[in-house]
Amino acid sequence: MISQYRSLELAGLLVFGFAFASASASGLPEVSYEVESIRGKLIQELSDSDRRLAEGQVLSGGETLRTGWFSEAELSATALGTRFRLGSRTRVVLASKTPGVILAVQQGRVRALFDRLLGDDATDRVIETPSALLAVRGTEYGVSVDRKGATVLVVFSGGVDVMRTDGGDATPTRVEAGFSLHIHPGQEMGMPFAHSLSPMGWDHGEMPGMHDSSMSPGMDGMSGGEHDGMTPSSGHQGMGTGGHGG
Secondary structure, three states: OHHHHHHHHHHHHHHHHHHHHHHHHOOOOOOEEEEEEEEOOEEEEOOOOEEEOOOOOEEEOOOEEEEOOOOEEEEEEHHHOEEEEEOOOOEEEEOOOOOOEEEEEEEEEEEEEEOOOOHHHOOOEEEEEOOEEEEEOOOEEEEEEOOOOOEEEEEEEOEEEEEEOOOOOOOOEEEEOOEEEEEOOOOOOOOOEEOOOOHHHHHOOOOOOOOOHHHOOOOOOOOOOOOOOOOOOOOOOOOOOOOOOO
């Protein structure tokens, strides 16, 4: 049974990663990530110590980052037309080893905004969580991950193809703008449902209506409910700005 699930997962990964791998082979620049803004602390986890990052620093794939309490940060990957806003107490890995994945969210809240790529550089850009892969083409969405690996997806514009990677059905589910989806590890994925959240509401810690109280941000270590004092919008300009915190 395990090998059967693994085969389904690998098949799905190949589908999701094919366009990205093809674009990379045809000359897509190596992905680098620039720290656009920080409010509070953004930490790079190293093998022997931790390093506090500053605005303007450029990072490569494979790095693990986390934000502190009441902290936020914005990263950009210009080559892929992508920006990420990391909420408080969020831990991510840049460009994981899975084909096509440009960010792996291990815990916390992220708002992702993607420009539409055209021509030879068009590619599915994928975010990974412990229970799903999220592939997009020109969209904006929020994703949160709790301590148990459960994922909440909220789509603000465009559409997201979601594929489970925890041994369940590997058939992608399409989530359109205005809809949300919850993915619980080891449980059957439900249907997308409508939400009324705005990007600003998401940044301020709001969540869509919860079907399962165990997913509530106040009950399982999520970072929701903390006002960040930033000025987000649905576009790249002004997605969030802020100086260094204490």
